[in-house]
Amino acid sequence: MPHRHRITAALAIALALALGVAACGGSSDSGDQSEAQSGPRTLNVWLMTGSAPPAVVDAVNAQWKTAHPNDTVKVELQQWNNITTKLDAAFAGSSPPDVVELGNTLVSKYAAAGALQDLTGSRGQFENNQAWLQSLTESCTLDGKLVCAPYLAGSRAVIYRKSMFAKAGVTPPASLDQLQAAAEKLTQTFGSDKRFSAFYFPGKYWYAALPFVWDHGGEVAIKDGDQWRGALDSPESQAGLTALKRLVDCCSRADKQGDELKQDQAFAQGRIAMIVANGWEKGVILDPKQGNPKLEKDLAAFPLPSRTSGQTAPVFLGGSDLGIAAKSKNQDLALDWVKTLAGTKFQTQMATVGGVIPNSTTLLDLHAKDPYLSVFDATAKNSRFTPTSPNWANVEAANILPDMLVSIFTERATVADATKKASTQITDTLNSGS
């Protein structure tokens, strides 16, 4: 028995050394006096599915571990579906996860309710903190305080199949009309397959519907003084949604009740010519297990075109931030972990391995030579965000936009009626006390 103990100990030391050597390059100025204060602690981290590739997470953990050799870190992956319910429950408890990745539209809700630690004083410790992407920094700011660290951004473009475009004799469109024409041409060419979608658009995909609204001059909501007013029922918004409906009617056989969560797997099945997607979704499409690696050479992207020829439509700038729970008892450990993942070294890996837009402008040229990823980076320059109200998360949680889209596409309601109803709900929700 003692013999075996010795072997285990030797293995543990070897492992610790190996990890230490592997992570030598990172910044090691962060390990201050904090480890001394108690025994081994566990840092709990919640990341969302599809955010950091497992290899990056492992490397971050390893580097963090060199500064905190006695402590352990546990990273859990959460699903986006109903994430707010899960977060509400977690933050209500006495020991929420120490670090949480939050969708940028959700931050203000939790910050306003006091769930997130104020990081204003620690901002100087973050690498690139002066070059952080503007819109992510804004999503992390509440009443002048920094409540999270920008993590990654993502904006959407159209991923398409080059071979299908060639067979139908169409080229990437430069205007919305051309997009409609190309989709119709593709539908004619491949229409004998009744499951074929030229422009695959699941009914609840509201992130991809907003560009049509914005491109026609519409808004989701407008702030009048301190009151919000839903604006999806404006003639401009309605025109945008009508244009989208025309496109969906002719050229999408996607589930009108469905969401975009499985669109990459569907795309990999080979019956779809175009999807609106994030840059990193290419990785899911080509995944050997759930996708089809053979499509590698056949994929390309173009920005969602505007109705004005030659311009692109404004897209929704999605993204995630890293917050630290106010109730966390491991503030120092959490801050170190966040700093590591948000720092230059791992943001570079996120951009090159993960295909996301990194959190600072100094790293934006990483994709410049990549004809595929540079399309997505370019769309980020013409991007918009959801209304900046702490109540916006409730608009999402109440599924107001997906419901509106579903009733439009299934023709349960006219565009006029559906947008009117949604606008009223948005007005009520944004103005109600949280």
Next chain:
Amino acid sequence: MKPTVTPDPFGGELAPPRTPPTAPSSRRRTAASERHGPRRPGARGRRLRPLVPYTLLAPSLLVLAAILGFPLYRLVALSFQQYGLRELFAGKGRFIGLQNYRDILSDPFFWTVVVRTVLFAAVCVGLTMVLGTLVALLLRNLGRPMRVLVTAGLVAAWAMPTLTAISIWQWLFDFEFGVVNWLLTRLGVGDYVQHNWFDQPLQGFAVIVIVVVWAALPFVAITLHAGLTQVPAELEEAARVDGAGAWQVFWNITFPVMKPIFLILATLSTIWDFKVFTQIWVLLNQRPSREYFLLGIWSYSESFGVTRYGKGAAIAVVMVLLLMLLTSFYVRQMLRAVEP
């Protein structure tokens, strides 16, 4: 329902429940034992006797009070509070009186949901009872091997965990890979390729009703079958000899005899179908649109979706009150059937 007069040549053992009290001969024995039974013991016994049942009930009442009473108290208390995310994280709400109730009752959506919930429950209960009765009658008329087979099928459906069952139904009615769409298309009923059953709420609710009734049927059918074995064959035979058809036999003999069982089953079904949640929640991928909201879903969505816990609690309280109102009808019927 009109009162039925039942021939009762067998001394009242199986007194029909709704026989009016003006026919004392039919319940001679039971009525007598009830009336005179408690009077026989002496004065002390009479005083102690009522305590015995309560003493026996006490342990379970205590447990019930702890696991049901306290959450119920919390629910009612919550419904009078402004309780959002901030209050949740701080662990303390603010008393606002009846405001939550006023909000709900003034919301036209509330009445839509109430009507929808009641209609949905009515359809489900009706179908469950009718189909359950038919299956029970079928079971009685089947030969032994077939009866065992059908019972085994019923028990298997009953034993299946709800979530598993709903997931399978969801797959059957799936938009892309569903067996139902494939089958209907193959049978030439129409073009059901990529047909979404939940596009139109009426069709969607039809699927939900099927799933709910399917799950409720076994219990009702098996219980009713057990009840049917207690109906004296002589009674039915006598009626048949007198020239009654199958429907007349059922309506005038079988149904009145089994009425207490029907009432209990209908009460239970009403309670279950009024608060249907899981079926809709899972079938619609945990994001049902408002067209599919029943009271339970609405309450959940207000509480855990939009984090207005106070309002969600108020909806739940209103739902419980409505349910009590609806079931009180059955309970009264049941009490009337049992008491003289």
